[in-house]
Amino acid sequence: MMSDVIVVGSGASAAHAAFALVEAGRSVTMIDVGYEDSTYQSLVPDAPFAEIRRTDRQQHRYFLGDDCEGVPLGQLGAGPQVTPPRQYVLRHADKLTPTISPDFAALESLALGGLGGAWGAVSFPYLDNELVKTGLDPQEMRTHYETVAKRIGISGDRDDLLPIRGPLDALQPALDADHNAAAILGRYAPQRDRFQNAGLYLGRSLLAALSQPIGDRRAHALHDMDFWSNAGGSVYRPDLTVRELQTRRNFRYERGWLVETFSEDATGAVTIHARRAEGRETQTFTARRVVLAAGALGTTRIVLRSLRQYDVPVPLTCNSHTYAPCIHYRGLGKSYRDRCHSLAQLTMIYDPSGDREHLVQGQLYSYRSLLLFRLMKEAPLPYRENLRVMRALASSFVIWVIQHEDAPSADCTCALRRDDTLAISYRPSAEVESRQRAHERVMMKFMRRLGCWPLKTVHPGHGSSVHYGSQLPFDRDDKPLTTEPGGRLRGTRQTYIGDGAAFAYLPAKGLTFTLMANANRIGTDVARALQN
Amino acid sequence: MSSPVHQTILVTGAGGFIGKVVVNALLQRGWRVKAMMRTTRPCPAEVIIADMRDAGSLRTALTGCTAVVHLAAAKSDEPDSDDVNIEGAKRLVEACRAAGCRRIINMSTQSAKIVRKGAYARTKSAADEIFHASGLDVTTLMPSVVYGDEKTGVFGTVLTFIEKLPVVPVLGDGQWISAPVHVDDVAGAIVACLDHNKTVGKRYDIAGPDQLTFDALIDKLGAGIGKRRPKLHIPVGLALFIANIVAKLLPKPPITVSNVLGSNQNTDIDIEPARRDFGFNPVGLDAGLKRVLDDPEACRLARYLLGVTPSRELQTRYATARAKLLGDDAEWRFVCRHPWTLPFVDAASSLLRPQSSVRQRIFLMAAVLETTPDYADFFLTTPSPATLVWQGLRATAKTAVGIPILALARRG
Numbered sequence: 001m002m003s004d005v006i007v008v009g010s011g012a013s014a015a016h017a018a019f020a021l022v023e024a025g026r027s028v029t030m031i032d033v034g035y036e037d038s039t040y041q042s043l044v045p046d047a048p049f050a051e052i053r054r055t056d057r058q059q060h061r062y063f064l065g066d067d068c069e070g071v072p073l074g075q076l077g078a079g080p081q082v083t084p085p086r087q088y089v090l091r092h093a094d095k096l097t098p099t100i101s102p103d104f105a106a107l108e109s110l111a112l113g114g115l116g117g118a119w120g121a122v123s124f125p126y127l128d129n130e131l132v133k134t135g136l137d138p139q140e141m142r143t144h145y146e147t148v149a150k151r152i153g154i155s156g157d158r159d160d161l162l163p164i165r166g167p168l169d170a171l172q173p174a175l176d177a178d179h180n181a182a183a184i185l186g187r188y189a190p191q192r193d194r195f196q197n198a199g200l201y202l203g204r205s206l207l208a209a210l211s212q213p214i215g216d217r218r219a220h221a222l223h224d225m226d227f228w229s230n231a232g233g234s235v236y237r238p239d240l241t242v243r244e245l246q247t248r249r250n251f252r253y254e255r256g257w258l259v260e261t262f263s264e265d266a267t268g269a270v271t272i273h274a275r276r277a278e279g280r281e282t283q284t285f286t287a288r289r290v291v292l293a294a295g296a297l298g299t300t301r302i303v304l305r306s307l308r309q310y311d312v313p314v315p316l317t318c319n320s321h322t323y324a325p326c327i328h329y330r331g332l333g334k335s336y337r338d339r340c341h342s343l344a345q346l347t348m349i350y351d352p353s354g355d356r357e358h359l360v361q362g363q364l365y366s367y368r369s370l371l372l373f374r375l376m377k378e379a380p381l382p383y384r385e386n387l388r389v390m391r392a393l394a395s396s397f398v399i400w401v402i403q404h405e406d407a408p409s410a411d412c413t414c415a416l417r418r419d420d421t422l423a424i425s426y427r428p429s430a431e432v433e434s435r436q437r438a439h440e441r442v443m444m445k446f447m448r449r450l451g452c453w454p455l456k457t458v459h460p461g462h463g464s465s466v467h468y469g470s471q472l473p474f475d476r477d478d479k480p481l482t483t484e485p486g487g488r489l490r491g492t493r494q495t496y497i498g499d500g501a502a503f504a505y506l507p508a509k510g511l512t513f514t515l516m517a518n519a520n521r522i523g524t525d526v527a528r529a530l531q532n
Numbered sequence: 533m534s535s536p537v538h539q540t541i542l543v544t545g546a547g548g549f550i551g552k553v554v555v556n557a558l559l560q561r562g563w564r565v566k567a568m569m570r571t572t573r574p575c576p577a578e579v580i581i582a583d584m585r586d587a588g589s590l591r592t593a594l595t596g597c598t599a600v601v602h603l604a605a606a607k608s609d610e611p612d613s614d615d616v617n618i619e620g621a622k623r624l625v626e627a628c629r630a631a632g633c634r635r636i637i638n639m640s641t642q643s644a645k646i647v648r649k650g651a652y653a654r655t656k657s658a659a660d661e662i663f664h665a666s667g668l669d670v671t672t673l674m675p676s677v678v679y680g681d682e683k684t685g686v687f688g689t690v691l692t693f694i695e696k697l698p699v700v701p702v703l704g705d706g707q708w709i710s711a712p713v714h715v716d717d718v719a720g721a722i723v724a725c726l727d728h729n730k731t732v733g734k735r736y737d738i739a740g741p742d743q744l745t746f747d748a749l750i751d752k753l754g755a756g757i758g759k760r761r762p763k764l765h766i767p768v769g770l771a772l773f774i775a776n777i778v779a780k781l782l783p784k785p786p787i788t789v790s791n792v793l794g795s796n797q798n799t800d801i802d803i804e805p806a807r808r809d810f811g812f813n814p815v816g817l818d819a820g821l822k823r824v825l826d827d828p829e830a831c832r833l834a835r836y837l838l839g840v841t842p843s844r845e846l847q848t849r850y851a852t853a854r855a856k857l858l859g860d861d862a863e864w865r866f867v868c869r870h871p872w873t874l875p876f877v878d879a880a881s882s883l884l885r886p887q888s889s890v891r892q893r894i895f896l897m898a899a900v901l902e903t904t905p906d907y908a909d910f911f912l913t914t915p916s917p918a919t920l921v922w923q924g925l926r927a928t929a930k931t932a933v934g935i936p937i938l939a940l941a942r943r944g
Contacts, residue, residue, distance in 0.1 A: 053908040060849060060903040068853045071899050073892050332917045372911060373898040380886065382879035382934075383894040384837055385927040388919060395914050 003027040003252065004530055006272050006287040008259045008302065010034060011114020012512050013499035013519040014293035015241035016148060018251065020523025021291075026530060027250040029285060030242065033110035033277040034255035035092070039066065040085035044229035048338060049369050052225070062228055063371060072374065082118055083227050083370075089117040096258055096277060097298060100417075101424035104318075105463040108297055110258070110277065113239030115295065115466055116512065121208040121235050122344050122363060123154050123513035125166030127356055133407070133505040135474025135485065136518060144517040144524070146170050152236040152516070155211040155220075160192065161203035164349050164356060166509075172211045174204045175220055178366050180331045180398050181345035184450045187330075191449060199351040200446050205344040205363060208236035208513070222339035224369045235343070257283060261306040262290055262495055270494040289526050292489075293498035293519060297414070297422060300471040300501050303481075303489060304416040313415045314481055315408035316424060317470040317506045322440055322459050324400040325367075325378070326452035331396030342369045348400070350443050360404055360439045361508040362447075367397040398452060402443055404436045405508045408470045426462045467511050472497050473504035487522040498522050540564040540596050541726075542633075544584065544624070545603030547573045549684045550639070550715055554601055557719035561727075568593050568604070584620030585612070590627040599635035600628060601722055602663075609651040609779060609788040617655035621662040628668055635732075637722050638663045638672045642710075642737070643790065645674065646797040650790030660735070669732040671725045673718070676739035676801055677749075680715030682824055687712070687753065689786075691825075694754050699764045703771040703787065704796040706747035706763060711739035711801045714823065717814040724810040736806040742817040746795060756821050758828035758868075768796050827851050829868075833897035836874055838907060842900075850900045854893065861889040866941035873937050879927060880934030885942075 004026040007018045014030065021028045040062040045052055052059060064070045065084030082090065093108040109115045125145045128138040149170040157174045177185065181204075188195065188202045195202065210219050217240070218232035226235060233240050245251040257274035264270045272285040292299040300314065346364040367375065372394060376386045390397075406412075409432075414424040444454050472489065475482035482490045483502040489495045498519045500511055541558055545551045546567030555577050558565045565577035572579055582589035584604050594600065602624060606616040628636065640660050643653035663670045679687040693700045721738050725731040744752070747763060754760050766774075771792045778785040806812035815823075823844075830847040834840055842850075863881065867874050867890055874890075881888045902911050 050908075050912055053912055054905050057905060059905070060900065063903040064853075064899055068857055068896075071853070071857070071896060073857055073895070333914060335914055371899075371902055373895065373902045376898060377895055380882045381923075381927045382875060382882055382930050383891075383898060384875060384878070385923040385930070386882070387837060387898060388915070388923045389927075391911065391913075392915050392917055392919050392923075 002269070003029040003287050005029075005289045005291060005526060006031060006270070006285055007291045007293060007498070008032075008272065009114060009292070009294035009298065009499070010112050010238065010242050011109065011293065011295060011499070012116040012119070012238045013515045014114070014291070015116075015238040015245075015519075016151075016516040017291045017293055017498040017519035017523035018245055019151070019241055020520045021527050022245055022248050022251050024524065024527030024531075025250065026527050028245075029252045029254055029287065030245070031254045031257050031259055031272060031274055031285060032112065033096070033258055034112040034253070035088050035110055036112050037085055037088040041229060044085065044225065044231075046221070046229075046231040047223060049224040050336070050338070072377065081120070081227060085228055086118045089113075089115060092277070097301065098421040099297070099424055100421045101426065103462055104424040104426035105461055106297055106422075106424060106468070107463070107466045108295055112242060112255075113237050116238035119237070119512055120344060120363070120510075122347070122510050123149075123206045123208045124347070124509045125168050125517070126507055126509060126514055127164070127166050129356060130166075130505070130507040130509070134507070134514070135483075135502065135504040136514075137485070140521060141514075141517055142167070144521045145513070148513070148516045148520050151241075152208050153210045153212075153214045153217070154206055154208050154513075156206035157204040159203035160196070160201045161347060161349060164201050164351060164359070165203075165206070165347075168206065171206070175207065175209060175211050175341055176222060176337075176339060177204065178340035178345055179334055179337050180328045180366050180396070181364060183330050184328065184346060184364070184452065187450050195446060198442070198446065199354055200443070201349045201351075202450075203347060205347040207343050209341065209343055210234045220341055222341055224336075224340050224342050226342040227369055254285065259294065259302055261302060262292070263306065264492060264494055268494065288530060289494045289496065291496045291498040291522060291526065296468040296471060296500040299497060299499055300414065301416060301422055303472060303497075303501075305420075307491075309416070309481065310418050311415050312481070313413035313425075314471045315473065316412050316414045316426060316468065317406040317408055317503075318412075318426065318463055319403045319406055319465040319467040319506050319508060319510070320428070320436060320462060321401055321403045321465045322436075322457050324402060324440070324444055324447065324454040324457050326398050326400060326447060326454045327393060328396045328398045328452045330451050331398070332393070334395050336368055336395055340366070342366070348443060348446070350439060352439055352442070358405060359508050360402065360443065361510070362400045362402045362443055365399045365401065367399060368394055400443070400447060400452065400454075402440055403465060403508045403510065404439070406506045408473060408504065414471065467500070467506055469500035469503035469506050469511065471501045474502050475504070486525060496522055496526060538564065539598045540566060542566045542568055542580070542594055542597045542600040543603065544568045544600065545605065546575065546577070547571075548603060549680065550678060550718055551603050553680065553715045553719040554603065554722055557723050558601070561723050566593065566597065584616045584623065587623040587626065590623050591630055594627045594631035594633055597631060597633045599637070599726060600624070600633060601637045601639070603639045605639070605656065607652055608784055609790050613651045613655045617652075618658045618662070621659035625662060625666040625668065634669045635726065636663060636668055636670045637725055638670055640672050640674045640735070642674050642676050642739075642799045642801065643794040645799045646794065648793050648797060650788060650793045652788070652790035653794060664733070671731040671733070672735040673721060673725070673738045674735060675713055675718055676737070677710045677712040678715055678718055679712050679820065679824060682826070687824070690750055690753050691757065694750070694757065694759050694761050698761065700750055700761045701764045701766055702746060702750065703766055703792045704768045706745060706750075706765055708746045708795045709743050709798050710746065710749065711741070711743040711803075712749065712817055712820070713738055713740040714815050714820040717812070721806065721810070721812050724812065728810040731809055734805070734809070736809070736812075737801050737803055738806060738812070739801045739803050740814045740817055740820065741803070743801060744817070752817070752821070753825075756825040768792060829854070829893070830897065832871055832874065833894055834901060837894065837898055838901055838910065840907065843906065846900055846904060846906070850897055853896055853900070857896065858889055858892055862943075863938065863941045864889040864893065873941070875930055876934035876937045877941055878934070879930035880938035883931060884935070884938060
């Protein structure tokens with residue numbers, strides 16, 4: 001059975017490309033490995049964090065993991081946000097999609113919903129200039145941002161960030177701020193002018209989390225369990241869209257297949273060659289168009305392999321990021337509010353050049369629901385005292401996550417080797433890194449003015465933001481291994497790049513919301529082209 | 533194999549150490565259980581107050597029963613041992629006949645096989661003969677040392693000695709051989725005998741798979757709780773003399789003539805017939821001990837972190853994770869030899885060896901303690917920030933003391 005369009009992958013990009021196509025009446029086959037969590041999700045009670053901690057005798061199973069996979073004994077690994085209930089997101093990716101690099105730790109997903117399953121849900125649209133640098137048309141993108149925002153539900157405020165965050169009309173009211181965020185905003189208000197004169201803006205984060213129900217998804221229950229479960233589907237995850245598509249007659253979900261290559265033929269059909277993720281069986285799928293959205297690195301592999309471009313370096317961008325764990329001293333001795341969430345509370349945007357061309361973005365998180373024991377590992381104190389110190393600090397412990405822009409450069413590339421591993425070389429110049437450190441220092445100076453005392457800065461290493469792009473960048477010029485502005489892979493007739501591999505630039509904002517908007521655009525355009 | 537569902541069984545001695553476990557095992561197998569005791573105690577089954585010395589009470593207790601598990605016994609050479617054990621057996625047989633109850637599982641003892649018998653062994657041996665001559669469907673089980681918690685029976689006595697005394701007194705030369713069996717396996721054997729008709733009329737040794745001398749057992753228990761103690765062997769003659777005296781002075785003496793005699797004459801223990809006839813498959817001593825003894829490492833770490841002794845469940849959770857994740861190093865072995873150094877080695881390691889096995893073990897225990905409701909209140913309440921100063925001072929002092937200790941520990 002031949003469908004109109006094959007979508008490869010099921011993450012943020014794939015889900016929205018497929019959704020636009022299905023809505024437009026095209027028949028879509030989604031090819032995906034599609035791992036899911038079958039162990040933990042059903043164990044987590046739909047109850048507030050403190051109540052669960054006090055009553056659930058099973059809690060060690062999802063907090064620590066049946067194989068203690070949630071107890072980080074070694075050095076920094078996948079990051080504390082990949083809790084045992086989320087580890088399915090990374091299952092077998094290291095084996096099935098191997099990378100090798102001396103300086104870059106790449107995380108990929110073969111799960112249903114892709115990396116979106118562990119997404120922080122921060123959803124800022126890009127500014128016009130950021131879209132242009134990414135290779136996208138601002139005017140066109142605004143409508144797709146609004147469409148996706150209505151589809152997934154985004155909550156937030158119209159506050160000081162408004163002029164610098166990118167416009168968005170479809171906005172639900174913000175979720176309640178926790179005690180730290182409320183106090184910090186209170187401190188910011190009288191200092192606003194001083195902050196803005198220095199190029200700093202503070203406001204509520206825009207979050208793909210519902211404050212009002214949409215369809216079956218309910219408003220966020222503020223149980224502070226976001227790292228462990230997503231009861232009621234309040235926080236948007238791409239698998240929600242894929243599951244909704246599975247109820248449509250013109251959508252087919254082919255699970256268990258790892259896509260290896262595509263090939264186009266003279267009749268105008270394109271064929272996908274896939275093999276079983278577990279097993280040797282191979283299979284081909286044929287359609288009139290293909291949208292590759294297997295994650296930037298996954299899509300790059302498929303393209304380079306199909307075009308037999310081995311050992312050819314292509315660009316790689318990644319938002320480098322830095323954690324600044326802080327004590328918010330006015331939170332000391334305070335108790336947690338009963339109702340809060342564990343997503344980003346506040347966003348600080350820094351405009352160092354004053355022209356909005358090189359923004360830096362920081363997100364504020366409160367720590368509590370990631371558990372004290374993890375925190376203790378970072379402090380050079382004997383554990384008995386350590387525990388009592390952390391207990392006293394817990395309610396005032398916040399983390400700022402600072403994220404930097406990235407643009408393609410010759411220093412940062414990846415290439416597919418003949419043994420099928422993706423070799424990554426990521427060595428940003430000293431100048432870039434010292435500029436980033438300088439920006440961080442300015443932001444931390446202003447964090448102190450907000451009452452947040454940074455304890456240290458943690459650089460978790462290249463790749464750990466899990467925002468990758470630019471391998472097959474949008475380009476107006478006819479260059480090999482680039483993507484046409486419309487999304488078609490240069491040199492092909494029916495093959496589209498639906499994910500971040502085509503982004504020519506990664507603003508500091510985080511790309512997931514823009515991935516979805518862009519994928520919606522490509523899905524819409526491909527559907528229209530097929531109709532004509 | 534007949535299904536016991538909806539049939540009623542009487543358990544004598546149901547309030548005792550073995551009885552409690554047997555009642556649960558029978559309930560689980562689907563029996564309706566009448567739990568016979570002399571005074572009411574909490575029990576998941578219907579409690580019947582009756583006494584082996586009162587024929588009338590036994591007849592009432594057996595009404596409606598199709599089987600009986602006979603566990604009640606006078607074990608401490610009491611003056612009424614004959615009345616309870618021998619006459620009691622006769623009364624029970626009579627009551628069974630009256631109630632039309634044919635099936636009896638009779639709990640005897642390895643001591644019934646020894647030559648030189650005290651009152652307990654003699655009366656139990658006589659009772660066995662009465663049951664098997666009764667014409668009823670009797671199976672007799674002869675267990676070796678039965679263990680199941682850290683307080684009861686031979687294990688309880690030995691563990692108390694190890695905890696409290698500088699030397700462990702041993703009645704006799706310590707070469708007596710036993711094959712300790714876990715109480716869960718004893719209960720399992722009873723349930724299985726009821727299921728297998730070919731066990732009728734037979735006597736089975738019920739013992740663990742590992743046979744060892746009493747001295748070796750003491751060493752094993754000592755190692756299990758992390759305390760090695762020298763043994764003081766009391767010659768049999770002297771031990772009998774002492775037992776005779778205390779028997780006259782105390783109503784429930786801590787040692788009896790039967791204890792002395794029973795732990796100095798070996799018996800042939802053969803569990804093959806039990807394996808063959810009803811699939812008896814007892815747990816080994818090491819695995820069984822793990823169910824019984826506190827994990828010394830888990831307890832030490834939990835006491836250090838929170839000043840608590842964690843539940844057995846948490847100890848197991850820690851031990852399982854530890855075995856899976858962590859190895860040993862010189863520092864940890866040093867801390868095991870000198871437990872008082874733990875806080876100081878931890879403090880110094882926090883600066884100098886943050887990835888050491890000592891640090892990782894405490895970290896793992898912290899994770900286990902944080903993710904249980906048992907201590908959630910401690911973790912979820914916010915103390916006054918003033919505590920930071922105090923904790924900081926303590927940490928500094930400990931680190932100062934700890935640095936030379938850590939240096940010593942690293943040398944092994």
